[in-house]
Amino acid sequence: MPTITNLRIRDVRDAEIIFHAVALGILPMRIKRLNDDEKASLRSGHVYVWPHGYTDPLGGSTGDIQRFTEGRSWGPSKARDSFLLYYEKGEPAKPSIPYLGARLIKLTYSVHVNSPDGQRKKWHLNAYFIEATHDRLETVDDVPALRSVDPPRGRYICARASGTRRPSARDQQDADGNEGADDEQGPGDMRPPSSPCRAEATANASADSASGSAAASGSGSTYVRLAPLEYLQNSTPRPRYPVDEELLRSLHRCAL
Numbered sequence: 001m002p003t004i005t006n007l008r009i010r011d012v013r014d015a016e017i018i019f020h021a022v023a024l025g026i027l028p029m030r031i032k033r034l035n036d037d038e039k040a041s042l043r044s045g046h047v048y049v050w051p052h053g054y055t056d057p058l059g060g061s062t063g064d065i066q067r068f069t070e071g072r073s074w075g076p077s078k079a080r081d082s083f084l085l086y087y088e089k090g091e092p093a094k095p096s097i098p099y100l101g102a103r104l105i106k107l108t109y110s111v112h113v114n115s116p117d118g119q120r121k122k123w124h125l126n127a128y129f130i131e132a133t134h135d136r137l138e139t140v141d142d143v144p145a146l147r148s149v150d151p152p153r154g155r156y157i158c159a160r161a162s163g164t165r166r167p168s169a170r171d172q173q174d175a176d177g178n179e180g181a182d183d184e185q186g187p188g189d190m191r192p193p194s195s196p197c198r199a200e201a202t203a204n205a206s207a208d209s210a211s212g213s214a215a216a217s218g219s220g221s222t223y224v225r226l227a228p229l230e231y232l233q234n235s236t237p238r239p240r241y242p243v244d245e246e247l248l249r250s251l252h253r254c255a256l
Helices: 012-023 036-040 131-136 169-176 196-217 229-234 242-255
Strands: 047-051 078-080 083-087 105-114 120-129 156-158
Touching (some): 012 047, 012 105, 012 156, 120 131
Antiparallel strands (some): 105 120
């Protein structure tokens, strides 16, 4: 069964709420691969949270999730901040997988989880939707059980170093086992997700700017303040050394 159904993920905050609801036991974690019936019943609004590399203690072919497969063919990914978007490529190859009349879009997001016991784990979120009906799905604000869920700051760290960099093939395999270049376009009705990685980069840039300003006004700093342009234009240049003058004259005579 999915972690939650009939839901759309608007931004990173929504994803963190889902992750934390799973950590609190409010929503279930998906710890097994989808079986054939579950692949056939995949619908818009289904959201799955699954742990990377989890091994089923009972063994069997459903354990040890390294990739999350749905029995569908996906095109190359498009990076949207810390998310990846994949588009279904036409009708499913397997007759047992129904075509929904419109191609599914898969949104994936990966985090490192800093658990209270000091262990660091990697979790993934897969959300599925159809572009035409995306806005009809519920949000976390519409689910009573999720309204009071408040993820602790720094508990769920995006697994990509930057919200703006192109994901590598390894990143995409970690998320869902699909490879490809980032040449697809995102859904027009999806709000661009905010990114903690991007926010961190912005904060660092602001801090660097503030540090530079402080260095300019502080005493004993290595910051070099340039002279105003007006001063340089009105000042008389210092004469060159006689040796330099003679060398420049020689070069000029050679050029003639």
